[in-house]
Amino acid sequence: MTTAGARQPQAGAGQLLELIRTGQAGTRAELVRLSGFARSTVAQRIEALLRAGLIVSTGGADSTGGRPAETFAFNRTAGVLLGADIGGSHTRIAVTDLGGEVLAEDEADLDVADGPKRVLGWVRRRFTRLLRHVGREPADVHGLGVGVPGPVESGTGRLVSPPIMPDWDGVVVPGWFAGDYAAPVVVDRDVNIMALGELRAGGHDATDMVVVKVGIGLGCGLITGGRIYRGAQGAAGDLGHLHRGGDEPCRCGQTGCLEATAAGWAIRRRLNQHGYEVNTSADIVRLARSGDHRTVRLIRQAGRLIGESLADVVGLFNPAIIVVGGNLAGAREPLLAGIREVVYRRSQLLASRDLRIVPSTLGHRAGTIGAAMLVHDHLYDPHRVSTALA
C-alpha cells in the first residue's frame, strides 16, 4: 500500500503490467495513451518490468508503415503457481502457469477433521512431487493459493473457529509452507476459491454470480461486480446454515439449518438409516447414477430445499447466474432440476427473467484453478507490483 509520505519511484508499474497482462495494450504508444502517464515514465516502468521478468519483449507489432513498434507480453511461463482446494472430505491440488493454466494435478480422499498435520502434510508432499513432475524447482513457485472449508482471517490466513475442523482453530496455513517456498501464500474459504475459478475460467460471462458448492457440506461463494464478496468478517455465503425451520439437528449445534436436510452429510445419514453403506459424496453420486430411486428422490428433494434458499439469494442479490458445483453436482439432473423448479417458481419476474442456473463448467478443477487465481490476483495487484519494484 502507498502511504501518504512515501516516495514511489515505480508508481504506475502495476497499472502498466495490468494493461499488458489483460491484453489491453502491447506497445509503448498504447501504454502512454491508456495510462495517461508521460512517455518517459512509461519507458522507465517498462525497463523495471523487463528486469523483473514480469514481461517479455515479443518483437515488432503489425504496423501501418515504417519501423514496427516493439510489443510486450505478460511472461506467464516465468514461474508457476500452486493451488490447493481442501474440502471437508476430499483435497485436490494443482500446479499452474502464472496465468492459471493447469500443468499437473493430484487428489485424495482426506477427512479435514483428521487435522492440519495429516492434510497439509499430504499437500506439501504432493506439491513437491508435482513440481518434479513438471520439471520445476521450489524457486520457480511465485505463489500458493489455498482454499479451506471454514472461516479464514484475511491477511494472515489464520483459521477462526472453523465449525467442521476443530483441530484447525488458530492454524496459520501460510506458516506450513514457509520452509518449502519463499513465496506468498494466500488463503480463503473453499467456496470463494471455487467461485473465483468459475468467474475467471468458467466462461460464464457474468460479473454478478452465486456459486453453490453442494458436497458433504453446503455453502456458496458470492461474486459482486467481478470480485469475491466476503462480508465484514469473511463469513458471507453461509448458505448451509440459513434457518429453514423444523427441528432437524445440524452439525453446527443449531436446529433447522438448510444443511440439516439438504447437505451431503444429511443425505448420507438418511441413506445409512435405510441400510445403505455410504461414506463419501462419490458414493452418493454413484448410487444416483445407477438409478437408485431412493437416492435420486433424496437428491431432488435436497435440490428443492436448496432452491428455496437460493430463491431468497436471488431476491436479495439478483445474480446473473447461479453455478452449481461441488461433488454432489456430479449427480446432475436430479439436483439441478430440484433447484430450478423452486427458484423459478418463487422468484420475482425482474430478477429471474434472465437468470441462468447452470452446472459448474470447471467441475472438480474449479477450486484448484480458483486457488491459483487467488494468489495470481495477489501477485499482480497493481499497487503491489509498483511497490515491489520501487
Next chain:
Amino acid sequence: MTTAGARQPQAGAGQLLELIRTGQAGTRAELVRLSGFARSTVAQRIEALLRAGLIVSTGGADSTGGRPAETFAFNRTAGVLLGADIGGSHTRIAVTDLGGEVLAEDEADLDVADGPKRVLGWVRRRFTRLLRHVGREPADVHGLGVGVPGPVESGTGRLVSPPIMPDWDGVVVPGWFAGDYAAPVVVDRDVNIMALGELRAGGHDATDMVVVKVGIGLGCGLITGGRIYRGAQGAAGDLGHLHRGGDEPCRCGQTGCLEATAAGWAIRRRLNQHGYEVNTSADIVRLARSGDHRTVRLIRQAGRLIGESLADVVGLFNPAIIVVGGNLAGAREPLLAGIREVVYRRSQLLASRDLRIVPSTLGHRAGTIGAAMLVHDHLYDPHRVSTALA
C-alpha cells in the same frame, strides 16, 4: 468512458480532483507524489480544474520554511445539487451544496400511484421554489439525483414494470427535468439512495452495510465494499418479497411474501380491520408512540418477521451493520427490539458477534442526502471529469 483509440489530453484530471476533494492531497507536490504523474502533467491538469471552477486556490500551506506552497481545495459552493426521494406515499426534496450538505428542503404526502404528472409536477415546482429560497438560479444546478420506489434501468433512468406504480411503467424520469435544468439527472431505487446517504453521511464507519427501509413498503439497500450493490438487473435488495410461507396475499400478486405480514400496508390493513382509521405510516407511528397496545404489538411482531429474513441476510452477506430506517422506524423500540431479538438468536456467531443493528442516523433526510450523493458521485467520477475536461 475511455475508448481504446481516443486521445485524452486531460487524462488523470479526475484522479487529481479525487485526491483534492477527499482531502488526500492539497499541494502540487502531494499531487505528484500520490498520483505518480509527471510534474508537468499535474500542472496542466490543475490549470484545467481551476478554469472549470471545480477547485479553488486557497493560498499558501503551512511550510517548513521558504515560500509556502499553494494549496487547492474542492469548490463546494460553485453550484448546488438537487435531491428527490420519492416514496410510496411521501416525497421529500432538498437543495444541497456540491458536497451534499442540505441548504433547504421540502416534503409532502403524495401517493406515487397518482402517477408521474402529479408527483414529478410537485417535485419540479418545489425545486424551483427552493432554489429561489436559497438565492440560486437554475444554471447553478450541477446535477439532480432522484430515488423512486421501483426498479430503474441504470443509464437511462427509465422505470421498468414497477409493481406499486403502474402508471410509471416506461417513464424516463430525467426527461421530466430536461426543460428546467441543463444538468445530468441520475435515478435509482429509493432503498439505494437511502443506503448511499447512510453510507456517506450517517457516520456508521462501515463499508459493508444493509439499510432496511420499513415504511408502507419494505425493502433494503446493500452496500458492499463502500458501493451500492444493485445486482444484474438492478433488482437486488428485494427484501419485501422474500417468501416466508403462509397464504397471506401480497400486493405483488404472490402469497407468503414478507411484505404481506410485515410491511406498513399490512399493519395498516390489520389496524383498519379492527376499526382504526389509519392511512399513512405517520398515523401508525403516532398510534405506537401514544402507547396503543395493539399497534405496538403489531409493530414488534413485524420486527420479528423482518428479523427472520434479516438473519438470512446476515448469513449470506455478513454486513458490519444493519441500519433500520423508513417512516415506520419512527416507532423505534418495538420495531428494533423485534428485529434484534430474532437476528441475534438466529445468526451464526462469527457473522453476528460484532454486528450492529441501529436506527438510521439521518432519519427522514437519508433519501434526499443520498440522492444528492448519487449525482455527486456521477459528476465527480474520475473518468467523467477527465473526459469532460478533455
